[in-house]
Amino acid sequence: MGSNIFLTGVTGYIGGTVLDTLVTTHPEYSLTVLLRTVPNEFHERYPDVKIVKGTYDDFETIASAASQNNVVVLTLSKDSGDSDHEGSIKAIIAGLVRRSSKSFLVHLSGTGIIADWQDPTYMGKLNPKVWSDIFDIDAITSLPDSALHRNVDKIIQSAAVAHEDILKTAIVCPPDIYGTGRGLVRTRSVYMPVFLEESVKLGATFYAGNGTNTRSWVHIEDLMIIYLELVEAAVTGGGKAEWGLQGYYFAATHEAAQLDIAKAAGSILHERGILKTEEPRKVTSEQVNTMMKQFDYPGIATYMFASNSRSTADRAKKLFGYEAKASTFWENIGTDLLVGASK
Numbered sequence: 001m002g003s004n005i006f007l008t009g010v011t012g013y014i015g016g017t018v019l020d021t022l023v024t025t026h027p028e029y030s031l032t033v034l035l036r037t038v039p040n041e042f043h044e045r046y047p048d049v050k051i052v053k054g055t056y057d058d059f060e061t062i063a064s065a066a067s068q069n070n071v072v073v074l075t076l077s078k079d080s081g082d083s084d085h086e087g088s089i090k091a092i093i094a095g096l097v098r099r100s101s102k103s104f105l106v107h108l109s110g111t112g113i114i115a116d117w118q119d120p121t122y123m124g125k126l127n128p129k130v131w132s133d134i135f136d137i138d139a140i141t142s143l144p145d146s147a148l149h150r151n152v153d154k155i156i157q158s159a160a161v162a163h164e165d166i167l168k169t170a171i172v173c174p175p176d177i178y179g180t181g182r183g184l185v186r187t188r189s190v191y192m193p194v195f196l197e198e199s200v201k202l203g204a205t206f207y208a209g210n211g212t213n214t215r216s217w218v219h220i221e222d223l224m225i226i227y228l229e230l231v232e233a234a235v236t237g238g239g240k241a242e243w244g245l246q247g248y249y250f251a252a253t254h255e256a257a258q259l260d261i262a263k264a265a266g267s268i269l270h271e272r273g274i275l276k277t278e279e280p281r282k283v284t285s286e287q288v289n290t291m292m293k294q295f296d297y298p299g300i301a302t303y304m305f306a307s308n309s310r311s312t313a314d315r316a317k318k319l320f321g322y323e324a325k326a327s328t329f330w331e332n333i334g335t336d337l338l339v340g341a342s343k
């Protein structure tokens with residue numbers, strides 16, 4: 001197998017860290033990236049990485065680049081912040097199946113797919129359901145179309161079945177991610193900047209219900225363990241990784257409840273003089289719904305602050321002995337919050 005790898009989304013938080021991880025760990029790999037704007041320091045920092053100029057809407061550019069590489073690592077995202085750009089994934093698949101030999105596709109989804117934000121039952125309350133990427137795999141691969149990220153997961157899973165002999169797919173499905181990324185442009189995750197912004201507007205950190213709604217988390221560097229395992233497996237022809245419908249990888253390493261986040265953040269922001277109180281404030285579901293309007297995605301704040309999304313990375317543990325190595329969510333929360341606060 002070759003190690004010609006095409007990556008997208010490399011100016012992003014996750015994709016930038018994936019690129020840096022591959023360049024530094026495997027300088028022998030031949031990497032090509034899709035960029036719509038080339039960051040100033042790109043050539044200096046990554047002199048051996050080839051660039052294809054284009055956007056996710058440039059079907060033939062993407063298909064052609066994919067067809068010239070035996071491994072594709074996607075970190076798709078629309079400008080609105082979700083990862084559901086169907087055109088680009090169709091272009092990647094079209095390009096990969098043009099190849100006469102086996103190729104590998106590592107796609108990025110997210111545990112928004114199993115979050116309970118569209119059902120009020122557990123809004124602001126602990127949902128006991130913890131999803132396993134092994135034991136719940138049949139349910140995960142047949143979730144309704146209304147689930148976040150499901151549209152692109154479905155395209156990939158159909159292609160994995162239709163082209164089983166030549167196209168090997170894996171879907172990496174991280175929970176909320178914390179820690180500083182290593183990319184050249186965006187180095188911050190989503191949750192803390194928006195939680196900080198909404199807390200400052202409200203004058204306090206906040207929670208809904210009784211605040212026990214809980215989400216899983218992973219440090220960006222721990223997530224890279226899974227990316228490395230999958231790409232290394234791909235370049236050796238598949239390795240010990242599982243591909244196709246079973247190739248679904250949660251990445252969670254631990255959990256945090258909204259009230260605990262609000263308490264920890266309240267204490268930090270009060271100590272820094274950013275909030276007048278350290279006490280989290282209980283908000284109604286209507287108030288939550290008025291938040292994060294800049295995302296133009298109905299229900300996004302309910303998803304972010306009042307839902308449960310609990311998962312365990314059983315497949316990565318079983319195949320790769322995956323476990324957390326980086327600092328914990330609680331050790332990082334101050335930095336993750338205050339990087340934004342100082343701007």
Ligand SMILES: NC(=O)c1ccc[n+]([C@@H]2O[C@H](COP(=O)([O-])OP(=O)(O)OC[C@H]3O[C@@H](n4cnc5c(N)ncnc54)[C@H](OP(=O)(O)O)[C@@H]3O)[C@@H](O)[C@H]2O)c1
Pocket residue numbers: 008009010011012013014015035036037054055056057075076077078079081082083084108109110111173174175176177178185186188189190191
């Ligand atoms: N962060 C998390 O906690 C988390 C957790 C689970 C899943 N996810 C999912 O992972 C995806 C990536 O997250 P992220 O935080 O890394 O996102 P991000 O920092 O916003 O990065 C998005 C990347 O996609 C590129 N991009 C967007 N639209 C494009 C287009 N039309 N053409 C070409 N490139 C385009 C951006 O390039 P430009 O620099 O040119 O804009 C950037 O490189 C998200 O969709 C999210 O749903 C995130």
